[in-house]
Amino acid sequence: MSTDLLLVLALLLGCVGLFIWGRPRMDVVALLVIAALPLTGVLNMQEALAGFSDPNVILIAALFVVGEGLVRTGVSYRLGDWLLKRAGNSETRLLVLxxxxxxxxxxxxxSTGVVAIFIPVVLGISVRLGVQPGRLMMPLAFAGLISGMLTLVATPPNLLVDSALRREGHAGLGFFSFTPLGAIILALGIGYMLLARRWLAKTGVKNAARSGPGMGTRRRMRDFVSAYELAGREHRLRLRTDSPLVGVKLRELTLRRDYQANVVAIERRGRFSDEVLPPNAGIELRAGDVLLIDLASEAAGTTGREGRADVLCAEKGLEALPLPEGYFSDQxxxxxxxxxxxxxxxxxxxxSVLGVGFRRKHGLNVIGRRRDREPVVGGSTELLEERLRVGDTLLVIGPWKAIRQLQPQIEDFVVLTLPAEVDEVAPALSREPYALLxxxxxxxxMVTGIVPNVVAALAACFVMGAFRCIDLAAAYRAIHWQSLVLIAGMIPFAMALERTGGVDLAVNGLLGIAGNAAPRVLLGGLFGLTMVTGLFISNTATAVLMAPIAVSLAERMGLxxxxxxxxxxxxxxxxxxxPVSSPVNMLVLGPGQYRFTDFVKTGLPFALLVMLLCVVLIPLLFPL
Incomplete structure (x- = not known):
């Protein structure tokens, strides 16, 4: 084993360790690889940066934009509405559809974006049917993962494997090359989930009750207030003419610091009718304005909430007004x-919520938080200053437009549940036909091969832009830059392994273990090694590392x-x-109320079934 190979393997093991540890982020690790490889002398700087010039990097970026166009024009949400209508009251029909x-x-x-879109849909249907979300969330995740097995562009590993084939002078994969086998796996997955749903974690009566006031109805705003234990926190306070707040801009207020009070909205009398204004920092308060205040729970040892409300009114020249039942629905x-x-x-x-400037950036107030399915009750310190964790659920309040603007930002937020009132204000999206076009x-x-795949994807982006399905700012936001940097950083790693003999070492190891076994045994070993590797690092990085090994193994065997x-x-x-094998699984972990073992006992048998099916069918569909 040469010194160069030892250096590259040490670097690879270091990367795997950082991927498992989760620090720093995967894209930062990839950039460190780009910086480190030229120092080993195995690659020069131009070769280390070659991943950024790979057509698949541009293709994947374009596919993110196309997907965002489908979200913005309502195509994906329309599919959810169709699902709701067709499912009726049958859980079996719902699962299949x-x-x-x-x-x-x-x-x-x-697939991550698709699952994020469908989580609120599934939660809503679960409430209507009286079904525990845990019986549907894992089928949702499994379908998202299987979708990557249906077409060439469904997931980055498919494109990276295609690139590895073409790089070695072999014919690449077609758009529908995966479809026959993927469709069989999907049918197997549906049948398996119809049986396995009874094994899945059940939420129990207590948690099911929390999902809404009576199964079969959609939650309304008042139900959110109850679920997050916010009753009694909301106050309507009118500025008197002698109030010291008159003429003060909202950004200059110290209500949060002094009284643990957040301004959620401002009612202002207009020329023809009253209007409700979002709490923008630049709004200047006027006499007669009515502030909708969220008065957080008191900290231990301080004046009670009602006492602080009285003090606030007395010191700031405010007049308490009644808060009618159903106020939020009325507004x-x-x-x-x-x-x-x-x-x-x-x-x-x-x-923390304060640390990221949530209200300033998104125009929304965070008024509640749930962790491990329990509401966090306390003062503004607990709510706004405590560090957030993966799986935390925030209750936000503000303009519908601002809430809608959160939905495309699926890398940071999953808009889990919208109240029934959204049906009254949801805007009509008129660009759907152009997105489908x-x-x-x-x-x-892509199917006809008239132009390269990357050109086809870019053409779709240009058409969406021309018909205003998506604007340039939204297109740039839609691209998951972390994934692109990870791919670009790992591609030269594969090149370094090939140049130093690392790929040959892996191939010799597989051949040494399998010996003169049948090719299907080699396929099974390759499948198992890839699947196990994917438990610890991303499937994208796994494909980058394993694709050259697969191609070299076949060439060595003369297959x-x-x-x-x-x-x-x-x-x-x-x-x-x-649950950590894929972001898709992590997304459904909380809404499905699963434990780690739920994925193991449900996913491991199915993974073994998929492995057996692939070993049997791949040589039949793609002759050796």
């Missing part, structure tokens, strides 16, 4: 509420590399075993 819908949509856009055209889940990778994790154009161009490459791609998507 849910998995088919998620797999179909996930075959042309990010729902201006004031919205939503439950927001923090997914893995959210930039809010490890920071763009998607159809991309698929036709077609296509079935070996397909094995790696499918194994990289077989991330059913643990």
């Amino acid at each position: 849910l998995m088919l819908s998620v797999a179909a949509l996930g075959s042309v856009m990010s 729902s055209r201006a004031i919205g509420m939503a439950e927001v889940l923090l997914p893995p990778g959210s930039r809010l994790v490890g920071k 763009s998607l159809g154009l991309m698929i036709v161009l 077609s590399p296509l079935p070996f490459a397909m094995t790696v791609a499918l194994a990289a998507s077989t991330a059913f075993i643990t």
